[in-house]
Amino acid sequence: MRVYQALLTRRYLFSKIMPLLAAVAVALCSAMVLIVWSVMGGFLAMLVDSGRTLTGDVAVTWSNVGFAHYDDLIERLEGDPMVQAAAPMIETFGVLSLPSGRQETVIVRAVEGASYARVTDYEDTLYWVPREQPMPKDHEEEDWRLRSHEVWAMHREFGLALAEPGDDGVLRPAIVPGIAVADANIRKPWGGFVPGAPAVAAADGSFRFHQQAIFNDEVTLYVAPQDEQGRVLDMVARVFPVANEFQSGLYEIDRRTVLVELGAIQAMLNMNEGRRLAPSVAFDPFDIGFDPETGEERVAAPREFVRDPARVTTVLVRGVGDGRDPRPLAQRVREIYREFAEVHAGRVPPEGDGMGTIRIQTWEDQNRTLIEAVKKETALVLILFGIISFTAVFLVLAIFWAMVSEKTRDIGILRSIGASRGGVAWLWLRYGAAIGLIGTVLGLAIAFAVILNINAIHDAIGAIGSAFGMDTVIWDPSIYYFARIPTEIVPWKVAVVFGGGLLSSVVGALIPAIRAAWMHPVRALGFE
Amino acid sequence: MSILRVEHLSKTYHLRREPVPVLRDLALTVEQGEWLAVLGSSGSGKSTLLHLLGGLDRPDKASSNGQPPVIDFQNHRLDRLSQAALDRYRSRDVGFVFQFYHLIPELTVLENVLLGPMIRRGRFAYSAHKREAKDRAESLLETVGLSHRLGHRPAELSGGERQRVAIARALINGPKLLLADEPTGNLDRATGQKILDAVASLRAEHGLTMVMVTHDPVLAERADRILRLEQGRLQPGDGATHGRGVPGSGAEVGAAKDHA
Numbered sequence: 001m002r003v004y005q006a007l008l009t010r011r012y013l014f015s016k017i018m019p020l021l022a023a024v025a026v027a028l029c030s031a032m033v034l035i036v037w038s039v040m041g042g043f044l045a046m047l048v049d050s051g052r053t054l055t056g057d058v059a060v061t062w063s064n065v066g067f068a069h070y071d072d073l074i075e076r077l078e079g080d081p082m083v084q085a086a087a088p089m090i091e092t093f094g095v096l097s098l099p100s101g102r103q104e105t106v107i108v109r110a111v112e113g114a115s116y117a118r119v120t121d122y123e124d125t126l127y128w129v130p131r132e133q134p135m136p137k138d139h140e141e142e143d144w145r146l147r148s149h150e151v152w153a154m155h156r157e158f159g160l161a162l163a164e165p166g167d168d169g170v171l172r173p174a175i176v177p178g179i180a181v182a183d184a185n186i187r188k189p190w191g192g193f194v195p196g197a198p199a200v201a202a203a204d205g206s207f208r209f210h211q212q213a214i215f216n217d218e219v220t221l222y223v224a225p226q227d228e229q230g231r232v233l234d235m236v237a238r239v240f241p242v243a244n245e246f247q248s249g250l251y252e253i254d255r256r257t258v259l260v261e262l263g264a265i266q267a268m269l270n271m272n273e274g275r276r277l278a279p280s281v282a283f284d285p286f287d288i289g290f291d292p293e294t295g296e297e298r299v300a301a302p303r304e305f306v307r308d309p310a311r312v313t314t315v316l317v318r319g320v321g322d323g324r325d326p327r328p329l330a331q332r333v334r335e336i337y338r339e340f341a342e343v344h345a346g347r348v349p350p351e352g353d354g355m356g357t358i359r360i361q362t363w364e365d366q367n368r369t370l371i372e373a374v375k376k377e378t379a380l381v382l383i384l385f386g387i388i389s390f391t392a393v394f395l396v397l398a399i400f401w402a403m404v405s406e407k408t409r410d411i412g413i414l415r416s417i418g419a420s421r422g423g424v425a426w427l428w429l430r431y432g433a434a435i436g437l438i439g440t441v442l443g444l445a446i447a448f449a450v451i452l453n454i455n456a457i458h459d460a461i462g463a464i465g466s467a468f469g470m471d472t473v474i475w476d477p478s479i480y481y482f483a484r485i486p487t488e489i490v491p492w493k494v495a496v497v498f499g500g501g502l503l504s505s506v507v508g509a510l511i512p513a514i515r516a517a518w519m520h521p522v523r524a525l526g527f528e
Numbered sequence: 529m530s531i532l533r534v535e536h537l538s539k540t541y542h543l544r545r546e547p548v549p550v551l552r553d554l555a556l557t558v559e560q561g562e563w564l565a566v567l568g569s570s571g572s573g574k575s576t577l578l579h580l581l582g583g584l585d586r587p588d589k590a591s592s593n594g595q596p597p598v599i600d601f602q603n604h605r606l607d608r609l610s611q612a613a614l615d616r617y618r619s620r621d622v623g624f625v626f627q628f629y630h631l632i633p634e635l636t637v638l639e640n641v642l643l644g645p646m647i648r649r650g651r652f653a654y655s656a657h658k659r660e661a662k663d664r665a666e667s668l669l670e671t672v673g674l675s676h677r678l679g680h681r682p683a684e685l686s687g688g689e690r691q692r693v694a695i696a697r698a699l700i701n702g703p704k705l706l707l708a709d710e711p712t713g714n715l716d717r718a719t720g721q722k723i724l725d726a727v728a729s730l731r732a733e734h735g736l737t738m739v740m741v742t743h744d745p746v747l748a749e750r751a752d753r754i755l756r757l758e759q760g761r762l763q764p765g766d767g768a769t770h771g772r773g774v775p776g777s778g779a780e781v782g783a784a785k786d787h788a
């Protein structure tokens with residue numbers, strides 16, 4: 001407010017050590033909060049992105065029995081300018097019987113390779129593909145994918161098509177499990193995989209090692225077809241060659257999901273196009289008649305046969321552009337579906353709210369629990385660190401209290417030549433703000449330096465630790481699913497930390513400032 | 529014409545709830561342009577009196593006989609001023625010189641003197657008058673013989689030099705009244721006399737009224753008029769006036785005292 005406060009702040013600032021210590025405390029606290037926030041935020045962003053890689057932006061879902069005429073729906077969707085691509089999918093549960101003898105319950109996603117790759121980043125997630133450069137930490141170049149490029153190029157084609165030629169050269173529908181489903185690969189410290197040899201146990205307690213790499217092997221998949229009412233019939237099994245493996249980066253998905261060729265699963269689940277018996281109301285077992293199409297004599301009397309269209313449980317939609325917010329797209333998809341449902345009224349689930357209507361959800365809606373959990377964790381950690389940072393407020397308070405005591409005589413002098421109470425209080429608040437400013441700027445600089453070099457720092461800590469025989473690799477790629485520590489520096493978070501650091505210094509200086517303002521000038525002058 | 533008129537001025541401190549009366553129903557009139565010396569032994573309440581006159585402290589609500597205090601500075605009742613108005617009074621109308629100089633150690637000589645205008649004016653007004661304020665500060669410091677010390681810190685100065693800085697600071701805002709609390713109390717006699725020479729010439733130059741309190745009768749001799757502070761009241765001093773063109777104020781003080 002007046003020039004003398006600025007002048008004194010400046011002079012006190014560089015003649016006193018203690019307040020600079022307070023600035024260091026503010027710096028460390030704000031650096032800590034920003035680093036934690038950036039790492040957690042980066043983790044969350046990576047989680048969301050990884051989740052999106054295999055599901056697109058919006059899903060139209062009618063679970064279990066699926067819905068028909070999806071080709072028409074996809075055509076309508078792809079005709080809309082907001083939609084980049086749409087793809088059919090059946091999502092169901094299955095049991096995977098692995099060469100090692102293990103059984104795994106899995107989520108089966110039956111898709112067409114080509115359309116699925118258009119809607120998702122499927123192609124980027126295929127693991128067994130040629131690689132030109134070793135992964136950043138793969139100093140020994142252990143990665144198999146760096147050599148024999150023709151083999152991996154072939155596996156990429158198989159993976160993309162979800163089909164692989166058999167011994168007879170005829171293409172067979174294939175399966176692409178998540179990289180952690182079969183548990184057949186060994187995770188390396190540099191973040192990649194090499195094929196392993198899983199142990200196969202026998203009932204007598206002996207075991208042998210299964211030597212064949214999973215991507216050259218075959219697995220058996222069991223799925224449960226349902227009738228029109230959704231009742232589960234007998235499990236159906238089929239052997240699929242493993243074409244490739246995928247890695248979305250999200251452990252939950254990579255551990256439990258398999259991708260299979262759509263047509264094969266439709267056939268297994270009776271969801272393909274075909275002639276089926278119409279559900280007959282009355283059934284008389286003694287009524288013998290002829291099948292009108294084949295002319296054969298049958299136990300059941302002439303019954304109606306219908307042409308059933310193929311069905312899928314889900315249509316995945318990808319929006320145009322890199323729009324982060326999929327909600328407008330979901331709204332548009334809803335409108336398109338409504339038109340579609342009107343055209344096919346009575347034969348597809350209606351659009352609307354509540355029971356008996358189609359479900360149209362964004363990826364975030366579907367994975368709300370997972371994303372919310374990480375968001376909650378982030379909030380919790382931030383609150384904890386915020387509380388810890390509160391010690392900085394008390395440090396500033398203590399130091400400024402001592403400073404005001406030390407400078408009592410100056411306060412008396414200023415009052416004697418006409419400074420007001422408010423003016424004296426402002427002097428200390430200003431001083432606090434200056435300390436806060438220095439502290440937060442320093443803190444942000446530290447935070448930026450750490451965040452931008454966090455992986456290098458982490459490697460260095462790991463190297464130093466292992467030199468002393470200690471396990472100091474905190475972010476072990478064989479535990480975490482991201483090979484590198486994800487971080488993101490978000491401007492508004494930087495602004496919040498900056499404002500928070502500044503504010504806490506001012507709050508810390510507030511009580512000493514009030515004390516200074518209310519000091520009796522005569523007593524302050526007499527203070528030696 | 530009087531610049532300052534005081535009546536029924538009492539000040540009681542409280543030590544562990546025990547009242548310690550220091551000033552008791554004191555009366556005083558200070559004439560425009562006068563140099564008044566108040567002589568008193570240590571602990572007699574001289575500083576207390578100056579603080580009350582300078583608006584640094586407030587007197588008792590009423591003297592022992594129930595009369596409310598009057599501190600009238602050029603027809604403004606200090607005892608009734610708001611805190612903000614008192615701040616303004618200290619900033620513009622009075623200048624303090626203390627025994628222990630009371631300079632701010634982090635500021636240079638020039639900055640210590642400039643504190644006055646910095647406190648008096650808002651940021652923009654000060655910026656607008658900065659040149660002027662600086663010129664005035666430099667000329668004041670030149671008058672007290674410190675023009676070669678502008679950038680020095682108080683710690684680099686001798687006691688006498690520090691007191692000269694304090695005098696320049698007291699005068700920077702052009703006050704009408706200078707209150708000096710044993711200004712030479714911390715200096716040897718020769719230096720003290722030089723300081724008083726400087727004050728005397730500045731006083732003449734600026735037409736200042738000065739109230740100086742001291743325990744040293746030799747120093748008091750230089751004033752136009754001497755009063756003694758005894759038992760919380762002012763008595764006329766020995767050989768009171770030198771008659772330096774100031775009308776007979778001793779009688780008036782006596783009259784005021786008689787009223788009390």
Ligand SMILES: Nc1ncnc2c1ncn2[C@@H]1O[C@H](COP(=O)(O)OP(=O)(O)O)[C@@H](O)[C@H]1O
Pocket residue numbers: 523541542543548550568569570571572573574575576577
């Ligand atoms: N804040 C205070 N509380 C209690 N007593 C005080 C206070 N200030 C001064 N006194 C007492 O008041 C008396 C006068 O003090 P002061 O005005 O400083 O005297 P002088 O300046 O003449 O030496 C002294 O006895 C001193 O102890």
Ligand SMILES: [Mg+2]
Pocket residue numbers: 574575576709
């Ligand atoms: Mg004193």
